[in-house]
Amino acid sequence: xxxxSAPEIGGRELLSDRIRDALTDAIASGDLAAGxxxxxxxxxxxxxxxRTPVREALRQLATAGLVEIRPxxxxxxxxxxxxxxxxxxxxxxxxxxxxxxxATHRMTPLERGRLMDLHExxxxxxxxxxxxxxDRLNRAFHxxxxxxxxxxxxxxxxxxxxxxxxxxxxxxxxxxxxIRRSREEHGEILAAVAEGDGEAAARRMRAHMLRAAAALGxxxxxxxxx
Amino acid sequence: xxxxSAPEIGGRELLSDRIRDALTDAIASGDLAAGxxxxxxxxxxxxxxxRTPVREALRQLATAGLVEIRPxxxxxxxxxxxxxxxxxxxxxxxxxxxxxxxATHRMTPLERGRLMDLHExxxxxxxxxxxxxxDRLNRAFHxxxxxxxxxxxxxxxxxxxxxxxxxxxxxxxxxxxxIRRSREEHGEILAAVAEGDGEAAARRMRAHMLRAAAALGxxxxxxxxx
DNA sequence: GTCGGCCGTTCCGTATACAGATTGGTCGAA
DNA sequence: TTCGACCAATCTGTATACGGAACGGCCGAC
Numbered sequence: 375x376x377x378x379s380a381p382e383i384g385g386r387e388l389l390s391d392r393i394r395d396a397l398t399d400a401i402a403s404g405d406l407a408a409g410x411x412x413x414x415x416x417x418x419x420x421x422x423x424x425r426t427p428v429r430e431a432l433r434q435l436a437t438a439g440l441v442e443i444r445p446x447x448x449x450x451x452x453x454x455x456x457x458x459x460x461x462x463x464x465x466x467x468x469x470x471x472x473x474x475x476x477a478t479h480r481m482t483p484l485e486r487g488r489l490m491d492l493h494e495x496x497x498x499x500x501x502x503x504x505x506x507x508x509d510r511l512n513r514a515f516h517x518x519x520x521x522x523x524x525x526x527x528x529x530x531x532x533x534x535x536x537x538x539x540x541x542x543x544x545x546x547x548x549x550x551x552x553i554r555r556s557r558e559e560h561g562e563i564l565a566a567v568a569e570g571d572g573e574a575a576a577r578r579m580r581a582h583m584l585r586a587a588a589a590l591g592x593x594x595x596x597x598x599x600x
Numbered sequence: 601x602x603x604x605s606a607p608e609i610g611g612r613e614l615l616s617d618r619i620r621d622a623l624t625d626a627i628a629s630g631d632l633a634a635g636x637x638x639x640x641x642x643x644x645x646x647x648x649x650x651r652t653p654v655r656e657a658l659r660q661l662a663t664a665g666l667v668e669i670r671p672x673x674x675x676x677x678x679x680x681x682x683x684x685x686x687x688x689x690x691x692x693x694x695x696x697x698x699x700x701x702x703a704t705h706r707m708t709p710l711e712r713g714r715l716m717d718l719h720e721x722x723x724x725x726x727x728x729x730x731x732x733x734x735d736r737l738n739r740a741f742h743x744x745x746x747x748x749x750x751x752x753x754x755x756x757x758x759x760x761x762x763x764x765x766x767x768x769x770x771x772x773x774x775x776x777x778x779i780r781r782s783r784e785e786h787g788e789i790l791a792a793v794a795e796g797d798g799e800a801a802a803r804r805m806r807a808h809m810l811r812a813a814a815a816l817g818x819x820x821x822x823x824x825x826x
Numbered sequence: 827g828t829c830g831g832c833c834g835t836t837c838c839g840t841a842t843a844c845a846g847a848t849t850g851g852t853c854g855a856a
Numbered sequence: 857t858t859c860g861a862c863c864a865a866t867c868t869g870t871a872t873a874c875g876g877a878a879c880g881g882c883c884g885a886c
Contacts, residue, residue, distance in 0.1 A: 652871065
């Protein structure tokens with residue numbers, strides 16, 4: 375086994391969380407192929423820890439759907455086929471569309487104003503090509519819509535789903551003029567929200583997410599990851 | 601139930617899962633009030649186990665949203681206010697509506713036939729007043745729609761959400777003629793599915809779920825649980 | 827009298843130890 | 857040769873031990 379990917383998990387946060395993140399990356403990047411059996415002891419010595427935090431990390435990954443735990447029979451990496459990833463993105467698109475529709479009808483003027491501010495601020499990031507800045511504003515835009523549903527549980531679910539797909543979306547914006555297109559689509563969504571047309575906001579958000587997923591899908595197809 | 605002193609949890613499955621179930625019941629039933637601090641050692645001796653399975657159970661409850669874990673600061677029972685439960689039911693209603701819409705467009709004739717069979721079979725359960733039988737068929741009806749989306753991830757999410765609310769829905773069907781009404785609503789949903797009108801199916805499913813939630817909400821308000 | 831720092835206790839996060847279950851292989855019998 | 861049972865190795869599930877961080881109380885200073 376080629377240990378090219380050094381564990382290298384230094385930091386101050388919880389050890390189990392660091393192991394979880396490391397394993398998440400390893401699975402999302404394809405270093406750990408689908409169906410691979412994960413031995414707790416082996417992982418423990420690989421990451422320089424004991425079995426206890428490794429177990430906690432694996433449990434978290436199981437609830438995230440990245441691994442599968444058969445009681446007393448070990449842990450295996452879940453089969454993240456292109457179809458499954460596509461399924462996940464479809465669910466995300468629908469959830470985001472749902473949030474957009476609800477938020478359109480429920481946001482306060484103050485919240486709508488903040489959404490517009492975020493959109494305005496993102497213009498500069500697009501012009502300067504600041505990917506990290508746009509990523510933050512992009513995230514803030516979507517999270518503002520989550521919060522705009524005035525349904526805390528909905529917002530949590532949407533955010534959790536977004537986090538879950540973050541590993542696969544990492545390189546999405548790096549391609550072509552996806553950033554500019556992304557912001558344009560945000561503008562169209564925002565217009566529908568401003569007009570109070572929830573259905574249109576939902577449709578445009580769904581299309582927005584599916585286009586982003588398609589861009590990522592092409593990337594995955596090229597690299598053969600998964 | 602005499603859960604006054606020692607909740608005896610006997611069985612052959614995993615100890616951590618049994619503790620998780622016991623804690624889930626305790627929280628859903630209100631035995632553990634919102635905001636209660638949960639001490640691992642105390643829970644361990646209470647359930648006659650060590651801290652390890654207790655920890656695993658608490659982690660599972662955290663991902664289920666029933667408790668909140670602050671690193672190095674302990675675990676507290678999440679605040680399941682009526683508002684929060686209402687939020688959860690709204691999300692469930694929207695997800696179910698989404699599944700109904702997608703399933704309408706994607707189910708095969710065979711799957712549609714099975715859905716109709718399930719609906720037909722439930723008639724007998726309604727007539728005889730067999731609550732358990734109707735509960736199974738009701739569950740099967742909804743799960744058939746999940747599967748009908750042909751999106752495995754969507755089906756898993758919907759099922760997980762349903763499981764998560766099961767603790768609060770336990771007594772829902774026991775009230776009045778909710779069973780008969782429930783089956784009638786299923787019939788209306790089924791009609792929309794058969795006609796291929798996904799939007800109507802979604803609307804009717806949303807209304808169906810919200811009516812069930814309202815019935816439960818009245819029950820909760822009466823008993824003061826939560 | 828009130829505020830701030832010090833210290834002890836408690837509890838969490840992690841490490842290690844032990845027991846039961848599962849899996850794979852090997853040996854023997856038909 | 858093939859099938860079945862037994863056995864050993866290994867890994868998971870659980871228990872226990874240890875170190876450090878956080879919270880509460882006490883004492884001293886202003």
